[in-house]
Amino acid sequence: MRKTKKSDYIILALMCLITLNIGAIAIGLYSSKQPYDLDGNESKIVNISFDKIKEALNIDETIKKAINSLFPVAKVLDNTDVVEVGSINTEHKDGDELDEEYDTQNDIIIENLDEYESLIIVKDSDGINTIENVPEPLMLKKVKIDREKPYVLIYHTHATESYLISKDTNYRSSDKKYNMIGIGSIMSTVLEANGHKVDHVETSHDLPSYNQSYSRSLNTIKNKKEGSDNLKILLDIHRDAVLDTNPNIESIKAKSKIDIGGKSVATFSLVVGPDSPNKEQVLSFAKYVKAVSDALYPGLCKGITIKPAGKYNQHLSDYSALIEVGYHINTLEEANEGAKLVGEVLTLVLNSILEE
Structure with missing residues (x-):
């Protein structure tokens, strides 16, 4: 049985975040296209801002941390690509590394x-x-x-x-x-x-x-x-x-x-x-x-x-x-x-x- 790696959990988290993003977009589109109900009354659906959802859940930062953890890029010559100091990749087999x-x-x-x-x-x-x-x-x-x-x-x-x-x-x-x-x-x-x-x-x-x-x-x-x-x-x-x-x-x-x-x-x-x-x-x-x-x-x-x-x-x-x-x-x-x-x-x- 394959041992579950940290990367598996990160991929699952990213999939959940993507699903959440799609749901937020759908709600936003629906609310913008349905300002009135079938009887002509003003709709009570709240127009949810996707940016506000991202801000509330800190999605951008969460995704960034997940990606950096999954792909610790070493070129890190600007502050957008980060390899955490102290996170050591140990070598495995003939030159492979464990990314944990x-x-x-x-x-x-x-x-x-x-x-x-x-x-x-x-x-x-x-x-x-x-x-x-x-x-x-x-x-x-x-x-x-x-x-x-x-x-x-x-x-x-x-x-x-x-x-x-x-x-x-x-x-x-x-x-x-x-x-x-x-x-x-x-x-x-x-x-x-x-x-x-x-x-x-x-x-x-x-x-x-x-x-x-x-x-x-x-x-x-x-x-x-x-x-x-x-x-x-x-x-x-x-x-x-x-x-x-x-x-x-x-x-x-x-x-x-x-x-x-x-x-x-x-x-x-x-x-x-x-x-x-x-x-x-x-x-x-x-x-x-x-x-x-x-x-x-x-x-x-x-x-x-x-x-x-x-x-x-x-x-x-x-x-x-x-x-x-x-x-x-x-x-x-x-x-x-x-x-x-x-x-x-x-x-x-x-x-x-x-x-x-």
Whole structure:
């Protein structure tokens, strides 16, 4: 038996509203055409204004909310198309998404990693960070790549996600300077400056619609990998979000940034989908990223979130990571600084796991 979705109720509500509209129009037409009864007396039928009915029932607003809930459009570059902050579409099957609000109470959060206690960061004679006492990442092998070709793919399933500067457009923007493409560009620059080859995809997979974003990014990854089997490290860069009504909003705001070197920096987290056949390898990779971050910049990585469902396209590589840089409540400057440090963390991770 098919499980009833929220969209079914919304469609039923829209049908009821349409029926109500037709009835109101019919009454209005009838009353306007029958000003007198059959005996020639003035009719007692009240001429009902359709506009007044709409105003009384707030039909326009109701329909708008229903449509926005059914079709959460991500282009949201004007205030008529709204994706509610905190409404998260979880990926299902191979790139499909469930269009329903996600309850974060079922998330599993990993904050402490006992298996990497011996990992420390030291500086060499040139002041460059290196890793000492490096344990092998659990359930992960060294990555064999051609260092002369791109082996890191940075892409954005939800590219239009942005920060506090875009509050008037529901924290979304098509401008690369303000959205996740800009964050990815910073990370790409840091990685390349440290000798790593990167292919940064600037496609907005959440346009024209937020729905099926993961399906579109899945196609992009497959096409890229068909063109080059050297792309082994897959990084999907997002930012996090939380409803303003969340009872823990103040605590989340406090964790959304950290002071490092006198600068306010957006923190980051990693997300793992449990439905990938290689879930343990993906989780191991995420743990290693967090371990290096904890050693290099304590407090920068908030933790690893394991969702109750979804693949998030992570089944395409054991070295897949969904990285959320900051929240929508962070400033763009905080996010940019965070991206730089995440790039440094990933540099050390790659230095350690790439086969010589």
